[in-house]
Amino acid sequence: MPGITREEVAHLARLSRLELTDEEIDHFAGQLDVILGAVARVGEVAADDIPPTSHPLPLTNVMRPDEVRESLGTEQALAGAPAAEQQRFRVPRILGEE
């Protein structure tokens, strides 16, 4: 298995929406290299014909009857939001300026 470079860590941090400092990237690159070296052992287990298990239980979708029920009010739903306005979540701009 290949090791992990600091450029890869920086790329993964961007994908994960984590703003890391250069120092953190260096630190994590070293640690992740060790961790990946250890977990890469799963690749040595001969399991070509083994079906993967994603979950300990067989999963089926669960539906409830389509009945109107009481739900959280707007005020309660917004109570934990960092910012709210006009009964909505207020978010920073999503579109670019151009």
Added chain:
Amino acid sequence: MNDLIRWTASRTAAAIASGEVSAVEVTRAHLDRIGAVDEKVHAFLHVDAEGALAAAERVDAKRAAGEELGPLAGVPLALKDVFTTRGVPTTCGSKMLQGWIPPYDATVTRRLKDADVVILGKTNMDEFAMGSSTENSAYGPTGNPWDLARIPGGSGGGSAAALAAFEAPLAIGTDTGGSIRQPAAVTGTVGVKPTYGGVSRYGLVAFSSSLDQGGPCARTVLDTALLHEAIAGHDPMDSTSIDAPVPPVVEAARAGDVRGLRVGVVKEFGGEGYQAGVEQRFHEAVELLSSLGAEVVEVSCPSFTSALPAYYLIAPSECSSNLARFDAMKYGLRVGDDGTRSAEEVTALTRAAGFGPEVKRRIILGTYALSSGYYDAYYGQAQKVRTLIARDFAAAYERVDVLVSPTTPTTAFPIGERADDPMAMYLADLCTIPSNLAGNAAMSLPCGLAPEDNLPVGLQIIAPAMADDRLYRVGAAVEAAFVDRWGHPLLDEAPAL
């Protein structure tokens, strides 16, 4: 009155039901204890004295009105801060949720309230339940009541420490890779990871959804069973909740018998990396089981040696996905929203400020394992190992009724010792992880002190899925025999705080 904090939950409930003490007196005694020792232990992140006393008053009023009380009515409990509690802060040990007050109760919270259990407050934990030491809490570590300079286990260190420090007779934990059993082992308490799907995960802030399982913690096997029964059972709010009757755990804990039972010792749990005193106490426990009439055989589960690597691919993968919800928009922290930055930039700055190093490390590891080109080699292969582990368990259960092992390879280590060595830290969950991957039930209970450091050692009992009652039947027999041998419960040997 002071010694009522040392009572078991079942004794406390009986004393409240008979009128020997009031629920308010019991609650006050525990709040006083928390006030006296928690500055040193730091088991709690939030103490809800007002809510606890109000709940206790309701129990006393019910009794006064002649209403029949449930088996745990009026008994105080410490709740891991990963369960939502309406109107009471829930932080998951993270800065990301500092000050967040959930608008709803988790099913476990609701069932505790319905059972008239008195919730004292929320306990400290590794951030988002990631860790084996409770050092990763954003609010500072918890101390082990046996030696405050040592870890109380993780991620549910606060819950276990609250029990061992006599701050509460009952606690709730969650176990993703051992976070109920490992803290129980290193604090000399009892902890059970029920069968996956046996206790609802609704309102349990998700870390790794296919592994997370809430469960009971207490100082005796019977108390653990009573709590298990109070929180378990089908929940339509959780699609992974098993729709079947709860195994008769309380009945099993009262019966406590191992005669004729076949007990398997897993060959792969032992050897290098295991502390000598841990192995010694474990072997004595096996001899005890044999002397009590169990048939002990060695079984081999070869895939267990790959469990740790598989876990450290699956859990981070699921965590990287689950923690995507912390995007600074709907709840929790928001950093850098000064009008000049985009939503994406604010999200990245917020997550950088809100998450601690262990969480960031796992998010990046999980993102890597799930990324194109690596998915098959890492995540896909880990899922196949999971199948092999389930097959190993199934083959073992054809020969035996339960499996036993040490719960942890070592006793509690000093705070800070493994902080910068993730692989050394991950080894603490070596024996507990296979059960999470396969979804079966497991318990840890005290089996003595390691001679070299006088710290608690845990015995792990593992049972097939939906056979949780077997844990209690075996656990109660072992506990009774040990207490008989020692002349008192193990926790009586813990130093005074």
